[in-house]
Amino acid sequence: MKKTLAAIAMLAAGLGMILAAWEITRPDLHQPTSRQPSAPEQDPTKRNREFFEKEIQPLVAAEDGRNRKAIQRAERRLDAVFQGYGTNVPKFAEALTSWGTKYEITKAMVYDWRSKTDEARKIPMRLFAETVVSDQKLNADITEIVAGIQSDFEASRDRMLSEATQRLKAADFPVLGMKTPDSHFLPSSTGSCGSRSRGEPGSPRR
Helix, strand or coil, X not given: CHHHHHHXXXXXXXXXXXXXXXXXXXXXXXXXXXXXXXXXXXXXXHHHHHHHHHHHHHHHHHHXXXXXXXHHHHHHHHHHHHHHHHCCHHHHHHHHCCHHHHHHHHHHHHHHHHHCCCHHHHHHHHHHHHHCCCHHHHHHHHHHHHHHHHHHHHHXXXXXXXXXXXXXXXXXXXXXXXXXXXXXXXXXXXXXXXXXXXXXXXXXXX
16 A cells, blocks of 8 residues: 555656646747747839849940040041141142232132122132142041041940840849839830830831
8 A cells, every 4th residue: 555655646746747848848828939030021112223223324435434535536537637637738829929919819709899799709619629628628528537436435335235135134224225113223125125016107007
């Protein structure tokens, strides 16, 4: 009998220890389980702006620098052209002050006085075109310089758009020219999208 009571006492003590240990180690159901803080989602507008400032704006600045150099080259070409004209000015002065030209101008002035014409004024203009530069030559030289700078501008813009497109694709941005909510942060080029909406010029009618 004594052995039975002792065994029951030991069993009760063991159960008490087990219950005490479970009470200490059990989780608190009233407290929320801890979670790892998730990374906040980045604002698309902020992302586009930061990308433009970091990746696209330097390309635009580089294009501006190339265009400035193109303008400087055009200015140097223009100066060289007019310096070439200037070397012929002494020939014009010599031709204008020759006795033959003076006689021709005097004769033309008499004719102008009688017939109310303006032939005398045409003589220096003709000599200037023959010795210095003609209107046709001047227009051709200026047109060539303007065409050259336009070609430089177009090449610079094409380079900028090509590099920008590569960076946009690498960053998984929409293709240039596509309408997106934040497309005002992205550069666009005319004709970059091949599709046309109905009603636009050149779209097939159905």
